[in-house]
Amino acid sequence: MEKLQELLKNPPLIHEEAPGKLTSWQLSDEVLYFINNNINEDSITLETGTGISTILFAIKSSHHTCICPSEKQVDRIKSYCQRHQINTDKIDFKIDFSEKVLPSLNINKMDLVLIDGSHAFPIPFIDWYYTYQKLKVGGKIIIDDTQLWTGLVLKQFLNLEPEWKLNKNSPPRSAIFTKIQKYAQAKWYAQQPYIVKNSYFLIFKAKVQNFLRLLYVGDFHKLGKLIGNQLNQLKIRQNKI
Template sequence: MTSPPLVADRLTAITTVIADPPRVHDSAPSGVWGTSTDCYQFIARNLPDGARTLETGLGISTVLLGLWSARHTCVVGSAAQVDALKAYLLDHGQSHLDIGFEVGTSDQVLPSLVVDPIDLYLIDGGHGFPIPVVDWYYGSQFLRAGGLVIVDDIQLPSVHDYLIRYLNADPRWTRVGGDHKWLAFRKEGDFTLQEEWTGQDFLGPRRQPASTRLKSSVHRRIERLRQGWNNGPANTTK
């Protein structure tokens, strides 16, 4: 558990950065898109000292994780956003030397990324399907046993209906925090993400092909009709 004095310093940093955030997203009304404050607070309370971290996307979280991590890696598709964030850090007296910026789309960067095992992974880059799943698959391989993966914008069907549904079902991922906008899961043990469907019984029974389901339905209906005929009223004589 992170020490109380360190947590207090981190919570103060959250308030400071939110009050004066990096303006790196032209489309955001405030100049930056961010997650819920309680997500940053969750990270502050659960990130060990000297941690190594990874994220897809860039913003307030990049400033905070760069401040709290021994080494932080940020995968982002815009070089202009990286330049804007570096300028912000320079203006605010924070070094960017402990942040590794990997510029490119996550599906291009993550498969060939080389980093040491990480303690926390924040998925908050592209949100269109299948990007969150791709980010989780390639990035979560770096998580140590007991490490945390945080998924933002779970209110979006492209995030919730696929990735979150899977993580909720897989007993190797334990939900440990979150709200209507984000969820955090702890990786239980060391295991590969490359596996066959036969090792994923937690997703439920295999569905039959449509043709088989149709035949079964027809057979059931015929059987009910037969039973109805056999159990009909007996013939009576006058």
């Protein structure tokens, strides 16, 4: 705890926001304390992106994988750790983009995954897709920067999935989930509540547009089949009730 407090008081400048201008885009203190309290030297951890969190993983001495395309950022972290006598031997730095590294990465039974790399579409979804099965039940996944659309959608998606439970104390700009059950099988869209919820209007709109198009061109044969299919679906739904 003391080492984390010292790190937060004097955080190193790791990221380059403009040529020659360094800054530190770090996780919130709440998330860093959560990581600190939920991992130990036996934990298997992974993060996309790098920063103060990477130094914390080194302090906690977890079996950590850090995926980052910037060698300069990694060098700054190693330099800081060397100056402060923090061992980085248990960190496996993968200097590349996460979408290239994760598909072939052979790590299982992970305890914690931090998604905080590229926030551009579709990278956060790729990061989740290639790690969620490798995270053990009871493991944690942290999505940072949920004020951005990509992070927000991933948070909203997981919040409706029965395999995940949102930590009630998640900070405003991050989301912390616990994996509470295994995935029995690969899902199609109708088994994903978030997709179904957000597709009702779009499906209805598409059907109306198709109906009007067939009516406009006078294709009454296809129009009749369309109406028949909708009536059959309505009967199926009524029988299920």
